[in-house]
Amino acid sequence: MLKEWVKEPRPTDEELGERLEKARTALAARQMMIKEKKLPVLVIMDGWGAAGKGSVLGKVIRNLDPRFFKCETLTAPTDEEKRKPFLYRYFVRIPKEGAIAFFDGSWMGEVTSMYLHDKISEKKYKSHLTSIKRFERQLNDNGYLVVKFFFHIDEKTQRKRLKELESDTYTKWRVTDKDRWQNKHYDKCMNVYDEYIEATNQFVAPWYFIDSSNKKWSELQMTEILIASIDTAIANASTEQKAPLLQNTFPMKEVPKLSEVDLSKTISEEDYKKELDKLQDKLSELHNELYHKKIPVIIAYEGWDAAGKGGNIKRVAGALDPRGYEVHPIASPEPAEKARHYLWRFWNRLPKDGHIAIFDRTWYGRVMVERIEGFCTENDWQRAYNEINEFEKELDDWNAVIIKFWVHIDKDTQLARFTDRQNTPEKQWKITDEDWRNREKWDQYEKAIDEMLAKTSTKFAPWHILESNDKKYARIKALKVIIKAIEDKLEKVKD
């Protein structure tokens, strides 16, 4: 694509000046529209070293209100970032609605550079490309405008510019070894960039090439493309477009319907104590091993109100080294969270590798409470099954152990526990009017949960039902499931 690109001829200086003045004013006006329409805009800037991305960005933003945009420089990941999933550092930086984020450098730079310098295998590279395409598509589907620019100069121009920069003590530091390498291997790089662009050029986030032979001309191209893209996005935003519901492409693992679950399972007090001790010791040992092998673990708890999530989590956490895990209680999102992709707040809570994150309620709120209470559109929650599978696939690619629990009880047990909470002063804080209201919607929830279990029980992140009419039985089972999942992962890593 890039190789065959036919540049638009550069306008005369006079024409350029006129168009630029108009475009600058128009872009400033667009910024107010973005704010009003609550459109989040992500602008990606990649390209050749010395193509002038930075200085063009400086010009473009000069007419914008600095309170409503952010610039992020994304070069090599830090050591901290390397301990998170590949997309982490990009996802946590997405803009909120009404704001623009400019990324100087992006996932393109990161993966192509790793690939060019033989730091990742062909297979890993392809897998990253898949992740990137999913990420960009998810942003679009969740209302983001994503505009990707590639700043292009030819080999000769690059060489000339690098030489110029190097010859001046004031600018010398800006030329990196990577830039020199790039120029020396221009054709090789060109091939990789071209293929990358071809592979990631999507309707939801198309590529735009910028002829970077001249600064003002670069600025004009970028500004005009931004304006056109924003206009399209704003026009689309008011039509309540639905995004296509994609077919599942992940391997699934069977999970029963809730009505088929045998809730009569129990454990004796004596066996419980014995097993609990034994399993907690085992888990404690495994935690140590995970820490050494830098394997992250994500444990997600969902379940009926009063099903015993809290006590279950406590027995798991009790076995862990407190310096190596964190429990995240998930309530309704805060304003800054609501103003972004609904998975943003979960990306933000991912642990470092070697650590364990336990979520007390999770991203599955999207297909349960948000679906039932109408907090999102039908298209939103229907799309979410696949979006969530993709999210968990990222965790899997990061080599995480992913364990998802549905803590299950029947309706009568819930009533008994609610009544007990109501009548016991120390437990009253645990029961609210909302719990009673949710209980009235039991059947609606059951339908939603069955659909959720069926559509998101993937082989890499399967659901496990914890039969919790007997809470002790459920705790022992949880520990067993977690131990098994960790052992399986450790076995796999050994190979």
Next chain:
Amino acid sequence: MLKEWVKEPRPTDEELGERLEKARTALAARQMMIKEKKLPVLVIMDGWGAAGKGSVLGKVIRNLDPRFFKCETLTAPTDEEKRKPFLYRYFVRIPKEGAIAFFDGSWMGEVTSMYLHDKISEKKYKSHLTSIKRFERQLNDNGYLVVKFFFHIDEKTQRKRLKELESDTYTKWRVTDKDRWQNKHYDKCMNVYDEYIEATNQFVAPWYFIDSSNKKWSELQMTEILIASIDTAIANASTEQKAPLLQNTFPMKEVPKLSEVDLSKTISEEDYKKELDKLQDKLSELHNELYHKKIPVIIAYEGWDAAGKGGNIKRVAGALDPRGYEVHPIASPEPAEKARHYLWRFWNRLPKDGHIAIFDRTWYGRVMVERIEGFCTENDWQRAYNEINEFEKELDDWNAVIIKFWVHIDKDTQLARFTDRQNTPEKQWKITDEDWRNREKWDQYEKAIDEMLAKTSTKFAPWHILESNDKKYARIKALKVIIKAIEDKLEKVKD
């Protein structure tokens, strides 16, 4: 203190067991009280290597609900953290109300270790001690319970334990060079720790020593002290205690009263354009130099509604490399922010060194809107002058350039601008009912602002009045003030 400490004799095993069982249950109950009373609790654990902090922490939390506490391991700062003020990584980790944070390792470990290994001067060390005392006092004054533990073992016990750990392949990795060094220089370390503890033992955050000769005994001591501390804090919380209003100890710089400001200053259109170009070019150059010398810059904007803050910020930002600065518009705090020390959200927004952060409204909300609208108590905002000076002193210690602007207009000019906004469709979003309501309180605000300017215009973070009846005059002045402040800092750094 530590040297002369007389240990409580260890109880018999039987007595220990009984007390421990009681204490564990009692601590679990306290956790619910903390939650109900919205008390934030910070528990600091320092001590000798191999004193068993980690495993005692593991025991202590075993009976707690993992959803309402967090453990943080704070060893050496990361490269990212080193680019922030010294207290940054601690401040951003303080718990929210109703939760407990356990810090395994703290600022004590960090500063004593730097000092022992000659990585900081005596002077810097003392300055850190001052910062630490202020930090702990501020936490207390803002409703935090801070409990500090030092886990103590004697030189022989440490040597024995290190040997044991080293002899087992499974635990060998836990012994660090630092531990070995510490044991070899036990007496030297003891002297430094002892002095540190003496210097930082405050009513608002007292030290507690834990005789760590035995695990269960350690756990009992820590648990019982925690319970007693929580009980005291909860009892105090319901008495609406006021914290003492401390005298100012910072060098001040004079600043006029608002009524004395000459608002008739103007600049011609021609001079404005000329100056603007020249000053922006100059600032752009300086930004580059700051980046290289890793000097951070904090620019704080406060001012009347419609005084022209937005346009002023735009002219400053327009001169900067977009990759090296960020503008933070400050609105009312989000729930997670409101649940913590009011300065937390500003600590969270501090730039890396070499970068510039521009705040559009600031931490001074505490002594303006929060004071006038009654969003905090009288004691809260009265205390805030000193708390804010201390905050800015931390920024100064970090070698930041700190510039604070009051963008000033008179009442008539505000009315004219409000009316213009109301009557111009594209500007209507800029004016709200709240603006009109605030205007009615002009005199109250003026009094509060005069007090604020007088009490927080320190030599290291002085206020600058921008006469903004003529917005262009104010923009030029802002640029000049910023350039001067940066040049002064660069001059100082050179020495």
